[in-house]
Amino acid sequence: MAPAIRTDPDGVDVAGRRLPLSRELIISAAVLFVDDNGLPALTMRGLGKELGVEAMSLYRYVNGREDLLEGIVESMVSELHLDPTTMEPLNGWQVYLQWLAHGVRRIAQEHPAVFPLIATRHPAAPWLRPPLRSLKVVEDFLSELISRGFTDESAIAAYRAFSSFLLGHLLLEAAARGAKTDVIADMPSPEDLSPANLESSIATFPHVSRLGARLSEDHSDSEFEAALENMLDRLDRTLAH
Amino acid sequence: MAPAIRTDPDGVDVAGRRLPLSRELIISAAVLFVDDNGLPALTMRGLGKELGVEAMSLYRYVNGREDLLEGIVESMVSELHLDPTTMEPLNGWQVYLQWLAHGVRRIAQEHPAVFPLIATRHPAAPWLRPPLRSLKVVEDFLSELISRGFTDESAIAAYRAFSSFLLGHLLLEAAARGAKTDVIADMPSPEDLSPANLESSIATFPHVSRLGARLSEDHSDSEFEAALENMLDRLDRTLAH
DNA sequence: ACCTGAACACCGTTCAAGT
DNA sequence: ACCTGAACACCGTTCAAGT
Numbered sequence: 001m002a003p004a005i006r007t008d009p010d011g012v013d014v015a016g017r018r019l020p021l022s023r024e025l026i027i028s029a030a031v032l033f034v035d036d037n038g039l040p041a042l043t044m045r046g047l048g049k050e051l052g053v054e055a056m057s058l059y060r061y062v063n064g065r066e067d068l069l070e071g072i073v074e075s076m077v078s079e080l081h082l083d084p085t086t087m088e089p090l091n092g093w094q095v096y097l098q099w100l101a102h103g104v105r106r107i108a109q110e111h112p113a114v115f116p117l118i119a120t121r122h123p124a125a126p127w128l129r130p131p132l133r134s135l136k137v138v139e140d141f142l143s144e145l146i147s148r149g150f151t152d153e154s155a156i157a158a159y160r161a162f163s164s165f166l167l168g169h170l171l172l173e174a175a176a177r178g179a180k181t182d183v184i185a186d187m188p189s190p191e192d193l194s195p196a197n198l199e200s201s202i203a204t205f206p207h208v209s210r211l212g213a214r215l216s217e218d219h220s221d222s223e224f225e226a227a228l229e230n231m232l233d234r235l236d237r238t239l240a241h
Numbered sequence: 242m243a244p245a246i247r248t249d250p251d252g253v254d255v256a257g258r259r260l261p262l263s264r265e266l267i268i269s270a271a272v273l274f275v276d277d278n279g280l281p282a283l284t285m286r287g288l289g290k291e292l293g294v295e296a297m298s299l300y301r302y303v304n305g306r307e308d309l310l311e312g313i314v315e316s317m318v319s320e321l322h323l324d325p326t327t328m329e330p331l332n333g334w335q336v337y338l339q340w341l342a343h344g345v346r347r348i349a350q351e352h353p354a355v356f357p358l359i360a361t362r363h364p365a366a367p368w369l370r371p372p373l374r375s376l377k378v379v380e381d382f383l384s385e386l387i388s389r390g391f392t393d394e395s396a397i398a399a400y401r402a403f404s405s406f407l408l409g410h411l412l413l414e415a416a417a418r419g420a421k422t423d424v425i426a427d428m429p430s431p432e433d434l435s436p437a438n439l440e441s442s443i444a445t446f447p448h449v450s451r452l453g454a455r456l457s458e459d460h461s462d463s464e465f466e467a468a469l470e471n472m473l474d475r476l477d478r479t480l481a482h
Numbered sequence: 483a484c485c486t487g488a489a490c491a492c493c494g495t496t497c498a499a500g501t
Numbered sequence: 502a503c504c505t506g507a508a509c510a511c512c513g514t515t516c517a518a519g520t
Contacts, residue, residue: 021484044513056514057485065513116361119412126420127456129413135446138456142448156455160464168409171360172370179367205376207383214397215368215379223401230475262503285494296494298504306494 021053023061027071034072034113044068073118076107077133082140093148094232097162100141101228104131104166105173112174112181119171129163131170149239158235165231173220262294264302268312275313275354285309314359317348318374323381334389335473338403341382342469345372345407346414353415353422360412370404372411390480399476406472414461 029051034042044065048055062068080103090096108115108131115131123133132138138159145155202209270292275283285306289296303309321344331337349356349372356372364374373379379400386396443450 043511045511054486055512056487056516059514060484120357120361120416122416122420126417127453130416135449139446139449142452146448152452152455156452157464159456160460161468164409164413164468166409167412168405168407171408171412172405175361175363175371176367179363205380207387208376208380211383211393211397212368214393215400219401223398227402227405234471284492286492295505297496297506300495301503 021051021057021061023071026051026058026061027068027075030068030072031075031111031114035111038113039117069117069121072114073121074134076111076114076118077131077137079103079107080132080134080137082144090144093145093150094236096144097232097235098228100132101162101166105170105224107131108170108174109177112178115171115174119167129160129167131166132159132163154235154238157238161235162231165227169224169227173224176218176220262292262298262302264312267292267299267302268309268316271309271313272316272352272355276352279354280358310358310362313355314362315375317352317355317359318372318378320344320348321373321375321378323385331385334386334391335477337385338473338476339469341373341378342403342407346411346465348372349411349415350418353419356412356415360408370401370408372407373400373404395476395479398479402472402476406468410465410468414465417459417461 026047030042030047033047033050043055044058045055047068048058051058058068062071080100090099107118118131118133120130123130124135128134128138132141141159141162142155145158146152150158208215267288271283271288274288274291284296285299286296288309289299292299299309303312321341331340348359359372359374361371364371365376369375369379373382382400382403383396386399387393391399449456
């Protein structure tokens with residue numbers, strides 16, 4: 001059932017040694033597991049088996065399943081931390097927001113099955129807005145914009161608008177990407193528009209039937225870039241008020 | 242534990258008669274249950290108890306838990322169907338999109354705990370985009386726009402942009418609304434910025450600390466209207482190409 | 483120090499049996 | 502026709518016990 005898992009099923013490396021358990025190892029194994037098998041398949045017992053260990057062993061390193069999910073989200077979002085030691089300085093808030101937007105998009109594309117977790121889990125503080133849901137990311141966001149001409153208020157408004165933008169676009173893009181690759185243990189979709197059912201629905205849904213092929217086309221790259229440009233232009237206009 | 246349920250805990254009406262079980266009754270009871278107790282609390286056994294019946298009885302009317310969730314989503318989204326018999330004719334695609342946007346927003350506001358379900362469940366067809374995830378809604382959408390000057394391509398582009406817009410804004414708004422009312426059986430948030438922890442993080446997150454109060458302010462009404470206006474203007478511009 | 487066996491309280495789901 | 506008891510295969514989680 002599990003296709004092409006990246007670790008040996010018994011959680012041993014190529015030399016046959018068992019990898020030493022740790023929070024980091026468990027979380028990264030969980031990410032791979034969700035990538036391959038989908039979120040509902042992630043159970044403590046199943047992940048334990050993947051690592052060649054009983055489920056109870058995991059409780060030494062993570063405080064239960066909820067904490068594991070939190071760790072997964074945190075490990076993904078931390079890729080968006082600004083790191084001055086390795087990054088060249090950004091010139092302009094537009095460059096920063098472009099970098100940030102494409103960073104989140106890369107996460108959504110590489111881990112489409114994990115992204116719904118990033119999108120819908122309750123953040124640590126009520127004003128944190130997925131997918132920009134870590135304190136460090138928000139601090140960077142506000143700092144970059146305010147140091148480059150935004151007022152406090154406009155930086156906060158930008159944070160709200162930008163998080164909504166990223167969430168809507170990338171959650172739908174991840175869902176589309178997931179639907180192609182997906183380990184669909186879901187039920188066979190009842191009102192599916194496969195060729196068989198399509199004919200019977202031409203009368204009821206003429207536009208949908210006629211445009212079915214074009215509705216399925218993937219223009220996510222150009223659509224994302226265009227919407228991102230529009231967002232940046234809009235922020236620029238509020239700056240010049 | 243369960244606060245202010247709207248049906249008698251034994252699923253009987255005021256006269257003491259047991260309500261006759263049906264798919265519709267079960268689904269609407271499930272919606273109320275999720276509104277009050279949150280999505281994770283919805284179990285077949287728990288819902289059965291709420292209706293004064295054993296869990297197994299529900300299987301006569303719904304094909305398992307997944308089908309129940311599907312029924313919940315479908316019952317909410319069907320509120321967005323155009324009904325020519327009761328509605329006055331809409332003049333202009335802007336009026337239609339305003340009506341649609343506010344309809345989805347009302348659902349998100351009235352059922353914030355259900356909205357993540359509408360947002361993240363795999364739709365019946367891969368090209369359906371939550372929250373506009375029913376064939377009828379998409380047919381209405383395309384029909385309204387194409388009959389009012391949109392080309393096939395621009396109507397499809399508008400469907401994509403509009404669904405992304407609604408999903409991003411309303412999922413975040415529902416999450417914020419849910420966090421206030423929520424039955425939070427969640428763990429105590431570890432990096433919460435409550436007064437106690439706030440002081441220690443001023444050094445690490447100066448902007449966040451300074452703006453904490455303003456980050457928590459709710460401007461969702463005006464922000465939604467402004468972003469909706471912007472979206473409609475953008476569509477209007479592509480129309481005039 | 484690290485892992486496990488056994489146990490507990492839950493799930494969803496099936497099916498023969500009751501009324 | 503409609504509901505239930507009993508059972509099965511799973512969960513997450515705890516804790517005393519093993520090594």
